Amino acid sequence: MKAYVFPGQGAQFSGMGKDLYEHNETAKSLFEQANAILKFRISDIMFGGGDEELKQTKVTQPAIFLHSVILAKTSPEFNPDMVAGHSLGEFSALVANGTLAFEDGLKLVYQRALAMQEACEINPSGMAAILGLEDAKVEEICAAIEGETVVPANYNCPGQLVISGSNKGIEIACEKMKEAGAKRALPLPVGGAFHSPLMEPAREKLQKAIEATIFHQPNCPVYQNVSTRGITDVEEIKKNLIAQLTAPVKWTQSVQQMVADGALEFIECGPGKVLQGLVKKIHREAEVSSI
Template structure:
């Protein structure tokens, strides 16, 4: 029997129209969007479904993404597809916790709305930067980064792809040093801040106060935390891990490898885009990977997986 994990993408995967067909076809999805919009005093339907200039701004993106991904998750569960484990990349970790039963969907949306605002304003504009480093082993990147103050590893995405972050000049220096050390490409990213660096610690402290008001529960299935790539099975560590996560490295590749070691053989990427599916191809091609971003994909994937259970 397959062991199934739900995976959730992070910021950057958002796209206009995400989850619109779920809103139109599922009363539960509609209720989530409408309740979240009222709670935040923010029209999530307009933000997600209509052309606008706000969806790509961090302080709006995060609530929109989590609402969309959890609306899709609700429909999968309604159809009888449930995970044995969950994980999410950065922002997606909130979806993973909610899907695992560690917090309510509305609390997840409410918390990331605050998280997005805190992260957007954590560092003065232009002081931070991020770059993707392609074609270099993790240990080689780490060795170079140890010599450069003010630059850090933000994401271990998959073999041959790491993201660095930190002070703008330090990230530029690190990029040059990594290229000289053998990186195939160094690609500066269009982001609004030096995410997953110590420059975000102020955002983490503010987030801590918001999380203190959130009711956390023991997850009904384990989720994997970005901070350590380890399974979380109790409610006690969740709050502290989410505070640390804002300024810590996202250990995505390690998370996937640990899930596979725990017996997960079927992964479902939930939400817009195919970022996590592309990472999986470079991490382990022996597992089964599905994507669900549309109503039609939900029908197809549920049918395929459930007939084998």
């Protein structure tokens, strides 16, 4: 069985999608449709913008979504048995399996990006990557920190867990992680505490947008970050998508479940090859590639 996986924020690069635009009429049409929906030419920033422009949340998230979805829509071999996306990538996965229309997915991603940016401004906060420590120990240390918000945010692969929280909480946690034997406790260059309770203002705004959007019956299961199970029930998909902003991304557990359910091949659909590396670390016998 083939599992198609879609990357999240951080996979962007200057020039992403340019070849698609120049050599595929369907891709060109979708990029122009996106420019009209967003009311700015995101394609110009994707194809020729600098790193700083691409790092803007209002650009980064829809840019990665567009690159991923348009790759899927223009790939003749795209025929998934199951899909999953890392954080933002879950929206790409839901368009790829027919749950969301292209334009609705793009609108939700853009609203999500703006809501997350506002939440970051309300609560100055951040994230840090913890390497070489058992998940249970990271969870224990986070839970023991008093007076500050700090939680596990991204279960990326065994030995790599990203934490999220207030700036002070992250600082305290990193010191305690090192004391507990972490190989590295590295603050990340992000603008906020994604997938933590500090994203509650964004979750409330996104919930209204999701509830106002039409969701269709998917043509294959989506393994969502919150539940890690293959889901086809539309109401459950919506509920998990709303919860995702303040809940951890359980990527390790999702990949393990996809393997248990029969996934033999993982194909990354989007910019970069980050997920290929994570899948290989989670399940070393998996066949991984990209389109």
